[in-house]
Every structure is written in structure tokens, then in C-alpha cells.
Amino acid sequence: MTLDSNNPLHAFALWATNTPPQWSNIARTRAQTAFIDTLACMIPGAKEGVTKKVFALAHKWGAGSCHAVGHSQGLSAPMAALVNGTAAHALDFDDNFDPAKAHASAVLVPALLAIADERRVKGSALLDAYIVGLQIIGLVGQGVNPFHRNRGWHATATVGTVGSAAGCARLLKLSAEQTAHAISLATSMAGGFMSQFGTMAKPLHAGMAAAGAVKAAQFAEAGITAGTDTLHSDKGMGTLMVGPDVAELRAFMADKDEHGQKVVFRTDNIGTPLHIEKYGLKVKRFPNCASVHRALDGLLMLKEKHTIQGNDVARILVRAPASHLRNLMYERPTNPMEAKFSLEYNLAVGLLQGNVGLSDFGEAALVRSEVSALLPLIEKEYVEKLETDFSTEVHIFMKSGKKYVTRIDMPVGSSANPMSSSQLWDKFYSCTKSHISDNVSRKIKKALEGLTDAQSEQDLTTLLSTK
Numbered sequence: 375m376t377l378d379s380n381n382p383l384h385a386f387a388l389w390a391t392n393t394p395p396q397w398s399n400i401a402r403t404r405a406q407t408a409f410i411d412t413l414a415c416m417i418p419g420a421k422e423g424v425t426k427k428v429f430a431l432a433h434k435w436g437a438g439s440c441h442a443v444g445h446s447q448g449l450s451a452p453m454a455a456l457v458n459g460t461a462a463h464a465l466d467f468d469d470n471f472d473p474a475k476a477h478a479s480a481v482l483v484p485a486l487l488a489i490a491d492e493r494r495v496k497g498s499a500l501l502d503a504y505i506v507g508l509q510i511i512g513l514v515g516q517g518v519n520p521f522h523r524n525r526g527w528h529a530t531a532t533v534g535t536v537g538s539a540a541g542c543a544r545l546l547k548l549s550a551e552q553t554a555h556a557i558s559l560a561t562s563m564a565g566g567f568m569s570q571f572g573t574m575a576k577p578l579h580a581g582m583a584a585a586g587a588v589k590a591a592q593f594a595e596a597g598i599t600a601g602t603d604t605l606h607s608d609k610g611m612g613t614l615m616v617g618p619d620v621a622e623l624r625a626f627m628a629d630k631d632e633h634g635q636k637v638v639f640r641t642d643n644i645g646t647p648l649h650i651e652k653y654g655l656k657v658k659r660f661p662n663c664a665s666v667h668r669a670l671d672g673l674l675m676l677k678e679k680h681t682i683q684g685n686d687v688a689r690i691l692v693r694a695p696a697s698h699l700r701n702l703m704y705e706r707p708t709n710p711m712e713a714k715f716s717l718e719y720n721l722a723v724g725l726l727q728g729n730v731g732l733s734d735f736g737e738a739a740l741v742r743s744e745v746s747a748l749l750p751l752i753e754k755e756y757v758e759k760l761e762t763d764f765s766t767e768v769h770i771f772m773k774s775g776k777k778y779v780t781r782i783d784m785p786v787g788s789s790a791n792p793m794s795s796s797q798l799w800d801k802f803y804s805c806t807k808s809h810i811s812d813n814v815s816r817k818i819k820k821a822l823e824g825l826t827d828a829q830s831e832q833d834l835t836t837l838l839s840t841k
Contacts, residue, residue: 375551380516381502382605382639386510387554389538389644395502401650401825405501405508405791407798410822411469411657412462412483413443413838414802417809418732419464420444420457424574428460428581437645440491441839443764444731444809451488451592452585458484459584462465463530463577465732467661468786470773471508472633472653474515474533475523479655480509481582482541485587489545491835497825499545505650512649517605517639518616520632520760521623523568524697527615529732531579558600560590561611571663572704572712606639632760632794654789657798660730662714665698667785669717672768673724676778679684684744686772689751692717693767696756706749710735713782720724732805736783814840 420443429442436450442457449457451487462468462480467506471478479494487505490496515533523529539560543553564588566579594600606611613620616637624637633653633712660670669692676682699717707713713720713735720747723730733739757764772778784790799819806815814837821834
């Protein structure tokens, strides 16, 4: 294969292969944060019903030397990625990445851990592969979004698979030609609809994407080849996963700046800007759909500032981008998974107790009468504008006649409003304290803090398999 730098598939592969591993401190720190946060979600996520079911099948499908969180039985690399990816997304507490409109780390981290576990790759190489993989996830996402996701594709499962394959190829030190085949092969494994939100299929999407990325990279390593036009041709991802009106949509986005999304797979300056530096990641403050976070941040800010109590509120109006509100389709959720995608439920819980945590998504928590009583107070207005063009507005109308309003652009946990290191580790301990011992927790923290060192990754994955 002769690589053509004007072909986005080849341009991505050339950059992913040839760019030197010389990253800024901010890039390396944010990559390390992604591993800490993803493992914080993965450890309790391994105990969820969907992950347990997936593990039982994965163990039947493929034994090997790799570790799944919370299990001592070894799996093949793709099966370990499948289980750990499902666990990472099971609680919907994992980070978001704006250029891709996806849960990037829930796919990329488990995929890289599986390969590192199998090949005994050193810790510092994980951060390098993460930064490279995230860049390609972002570039693929910018090539199809915002319309890809707005039209119902689950970008975690689509864009996440394709970009993560590049990260896996980097970790395996594949050639540029092999990396191009890996990315191309990954498009054949990319799929997932937002109609699965609120079901077990949604976290499974992250697991399947992680497994697909590992398979694509190892297929390419084994010499399996793929097409050269799978991204940008009229039968490629950029058309098939956007729509036949892609040219019109591209023209519409030409003068807009929605996280760099132009519906174009660019081929120049692949590493500039570096996405992990420019956009960063949104580390979640709450274990629910990210589309509710701006509204929930606004509600909690007003509640604290004005000492608002639920029984004093007449109604709450949320005006937000339609793309956010369409994700929150369960006005009266009937199970914990639906509750994660309910604006009404999450705002009611926040109004009642001043926070929303993991314990609010149990069966008993869902049927609390004091929460149910607040649901009818919450109204929403769909605003047909891009999320960068319209701030989420929260209007609280009090029974006294007073009205409080706030507007939120970026949620807590975003690069514009980041968590501190202590807040990140608080989240880690809060998520994991009921699932691993203090001794194991301390060892995992030490291993995560040492990712920048030339240590064996096997130590970390072995610790994760400890109950």
C-alpha cells in the first residue's frame, strides 16, 4: 500500500505512527487523569449485572492471560477489553470528550490495558498511546459530528472504536501501513444507536468498541488488509454515518466552531491542536448522562446560593440545546438505567438533597415518594441551537413569587472548570471503597501515579483483578 497524505485514513495513520512521544506536562497529566477516573468507574462497574453477564460469556468465548476487573480468571485481550469496557461505562460515571461527542476513555483505556496486559508494555507507553488514540478519536468525531450523534448514532460505539484502534496500533508499534489497515478494519466493527440508552446495551457498546479496537489492531498486525476509502468516500463513514445531505451540513458548519466539528476529515496539521490540550476531557461530577450536568450544576448552584428547599419551589424550567434534552428521554423513569437519562429525576434528587450520587440509582431510591412529588415541577424547553451557541438556562420559580436564574456553559469537571487532584481522588475512593480493600486501593493509586514511569503494566492489571 502506498500511503497518500491527502487521504484522511492515511494521514491519521502516518501521524499516529510517526509522531514522537514528546508530550507536554498538561497532556500527560490529563491522560493520567483519564486512567484514574476510568478505573474509578470500572471497579464498581464490574459488579453491575450487565458486566457480570458479559464476563460469563467472555470467559466462555476466550480464555487467556489478560485480566478483567474483579476476576481472577484470565481472558484473551479482546475479551478482557470487552468486559472492562462494559464495566467502565456501566455506571455512566465515566468522562466525556467533546470533539467526538463520545465517552472516549471508557473505550480507549480498557483497550490499551488489554494490550498492555498481554504484551507486558511499560506504563509510560500507555499514556503515549492514550494521547495518540484520543487525537484520532477526536479527528474522526470532528469528521462526522455534530450530526452523526444528533441523528442517533452512539459515538462511543462508532467513533470510539475507530479512533481507539489507532491507539492500540500505537501501543503495538505497528507500521503506518498496518495502522491504516487497523483504522479501516475498525470501521467495520463500529456501530451503535442511541435508542439503546437506558438499557444494558449502552454500556455494552463501550465494551464492544474496546474489543473491536483490539481486534482491529491485532488483525492488522497479523497481516489482514482493508480498504483505503472507508472514511471519506461516498460509501465511507463520513457519508453513511452522517447522511446523504452531508455536503449541505458541511457548508452549514463551515463558519461555526462546535468543538472543531466541521463534518470534514482534515488531512493537514493532524496533531495541531492537540485535542487533549485544547479540549481536554469532561470528568463527571455525577453518575448520569452528561447531558443533564449543566442543568444540574445550575440547579445546585442556585439551591446553595439562595438556600432553596424543595417544598418552597413552584416550578423549574430548563432551557437547553435540543441535542442535550433529546438524550434525556425518560420523564418518569421506571428503572435505574432509565433514571440516568432523566432530567426530571436528577433535578428532583438534586433539589431534594443537594447532590446526586451512586446510591440514587438503586431500585429503592427510584421510588422515593419525596422525589416523585417533585417530578411534575420540572419543565423543559428544547432550543434548536448548537451547545456552543446556547448556554443551559435554569429558571427556578418560588411559591413566594421570587425567581432565580442561572446560565451554565461548561459543567464542573470540564477543562474550563476542572476538578482538583484531591476531588479526583475523592471520586476514586468514593467509587471503590465498597469494592476493594484499603490496601489494594493504596497499591492501585501508587500504580496509577507511577504510569509516567517505566514500570510494568502487569502490576496494575493484576491489582485490578484482586477482589
